[in-house]
Amino acid sequence: MEVGSGLISRARVPERHVALIHPVDLPVLLVEAAQSALSPTLTVSVPARDDCKTLDVFSGVLSRLARANIPRDGAVVGLGGGAATDLAGFVAASYLRGVAFYTMPTTLLGMVDAAVGGKTGVNLPEGKNLVGAFWPPRAVWCDTDVLATLPPAVFAEGAAEAYKHGLIADPALLPRVLSPDFRPGGSNLEDTLADAIAVKAGVVTRDLTERGERAFLNFGHTLAHALEAFTDHGVTHGEAVGYGMHYAARLSRALGGADLTGHTLAFLGWQRPRPLPPLTFEDVWPYMARDKKADAEGVRFVLLHDLARPYLARVPGEVLRREFAGWREEVETVSR
The missing domain is CATH 1.20.1090.10 (Dehydroquinate synthase-like - alpha domain)
Structure with missing residues (x-):
C-alpha cells in the first residue's frame, strides 16, 4: 500500500500481460497515465459506479480477457472508484481460477475502503455484494493527486x-x-488518509475472511x-x-x-x-x-x-x- 503524489504514472508490475479495467466516465488523462505506466495488453471500460457490479458485466469482462488470451501469469489492474475495483478484483479472482491483482483507486472512498482488504464482488437485485471472493491485491497505489479531480x-x-x-x-x-484541512491539497489529507487506511489494513491482516x-x-x-x-x-x-x-x-x-x-x-x-x-x-x-x-x-x-x-x-x-x-x-x- 502506497499513499502519495504521482503514483499512477510511476506504477510498475512484473507481469507482461496486463488487463486494465476502468469505469467509462474516468478522466481520459488518468486512463492514459495508467496505460503509459503499465503498457496493458487489454484495456476494458465498464459502466460507471455500481452499474458495473452486475453478473452480466462481470461475464463480459471475463470474455474480453479470454479473447485477448491473457495468460495464467498475467494480471488485472483495477483503476477507478470502489465499484470498479470491486469488479476488477472479482474478475482477477475468477479468471483462470485466479491471476495477480493490483488496484489504483481514484476516489477517497476507494482508497479508504474498497481497495483495501481483498473483498471483491458484484451485486444481485436482492442486495449488495452477495456474490464475490476474497482476493487481496498485490499492491495498491493511492495517488492523492487524483482527489483534486473529484466533485466536493x-x-x-x-x-x-x-x-x-x-x-x-x-x-x-x-x-x-x-477539519477544513481534510480536502484535496489540504495539509492533513495525506496523513489522515494513511491513518484511516491503516485501521482497515490492520483489521484485515488479522481477519481476512x-x-x-x-x-x-x-x-x-x-x-x-x-x-x-x-x-x-x-x-x-x-x-x-x-x-x-x-x-x-x-x-x-x-x-x-x-x-x-x-x-x-x-x-x-x-x-x-x-x-x-x-x-x-x-x-x-x-x-x-x-x-x-x-x-x-x-x-x-x-x-x-x-x-x-x-x-x-x-x-x-x-x-x-x-x-x-x-x-x-x-x-x-x-x-x-
Missing part, C-alpha cells in the same frame, strides 16, 4: 468510511476528518446497503454509510451504549448528503434481513459500547422500528 460531494462520500474508522477504532480521526473483528468494519452498513438496494443506488454508498452510521449510533444508545449520536450527526452535517426519498421501515427491512452478517439466527448489527469499542448484537424488532422512526425524523434536518 464525491470526496465527502469517501469521508464516511474514514470517519467510520474513527468511530470503531481510532477516535483521533474524528476531528481530523471534519471476516471470521471475527473484520465484521466491525461494517458499522452503519446494514442500513446503508439496504438504502442503496431499495433506491437502486440512487443513494450512493458514501451517503448511505453516513445515514447508516447514525442509525447504528441510535441503536447502540438504545441498547445501553454511550450516546455517540452527536458524532454521527456532526458528520452528516459536514457531509450534507442528498435527501432520502420517502421510505418506511418495511421498505428497507427485507434488504437488511439479507445482510451478509446475518446467520441462521437472524440479522446482527455492528454497534458501539463506546468509541473504539464495537460489538455484534441482535436488536429486538420493536427497537429497530422505534429507532428507525426517530432516525428518519433527525436525518431530515441534515440533508442538503
Whole structure:
C-alpha cells in the first residue's frame, strides 16, 4: 500500500500481460497515465459506479480477457472508484481460477475502503455484494493527486468510511476528518488518509475472511446497503454509510451504549448528503434481513459500547422500528 503524489504514472508490475479495467466516465488523462505506466495488453471500460457490479458485466469482462488470451501469469489492474475495483478484483479472482491483482483507486472512498482488504464482488437485485471472493491485491497505489479531480460531494462520500474508522477504532480521526484541512491539497489529507487506511489494513491482516473483528468494519452498513438496494443506488454508498452510521449510533444508545449520536450527526452535517426519498421501515427491512452478517439466527448489527469499542448484537424488532422512526425524523434536518 502506497499513499502519495504521482503514483499512477510511476506504477510498475512484473507481469507482461496486463488487463486494465476502468469505469467509462474516468478522466481520459488518468486512463492514459495508467496505460503509459503499465503498457496493458487489454484495456476494458465498464459502466460507471455500481452499474458495473452486475453478473452480466462481470461475464463480459471475463470474455474480453479470454479473447485477448491473457495468460495464467498475467494480471488485472483495477483503476477507478470502489465499484470498479470491486469488479476488477472479482474478475482477477475468477479468471483462470485466479491471476495477480493490483488496484489504483481514484476516489477517497476507494482508497479508504474498497481497495483495501481483498473483498471483491458484484451485486444481485436482492442486495449488495452477495456474490464475490476474497482476493487481496498485490499492491495498491493511492495517488492523492487524483482527489483534486473529484466533485466536493464525491470526496465527502469517501469521508464516511474514514470517519467510520474513527468511530470503531481510532477516535483521533474524528476531528481530523471534519477539519477544513481534510480536502484535496489540504495539509492533513495525506496523513489522515494513511491513518484511516491503516485501521482497515490492520483489521484485515488479522481477519481476512471476516471470521471475527473484520465484521466491525461494517458499522452503519446494514442500513446503508439496504438504502442503496431499495433506491437502486440512487443513494450512493458514501451517503448511505453516513445515514447508516447514525442509525447504528441510535441503536447502540438504545441498547445501553454511550450516546455517540452527536458524532454521527456532526458528520452528516459536514457531509450534507442528498435527501432520502420517502421510505418506511418495511421498505428497507427485507434488504437488511439479507445482510451478509446475518446467520441462521437472524440479522446482527455492528454497534458501539463506546468509541473504539464495537460489538455484534441482535436488536429486538420493536427497537429497530422505534429507532428507525426517530432516525428518519433527525436525518431530515441534515440533508442538503
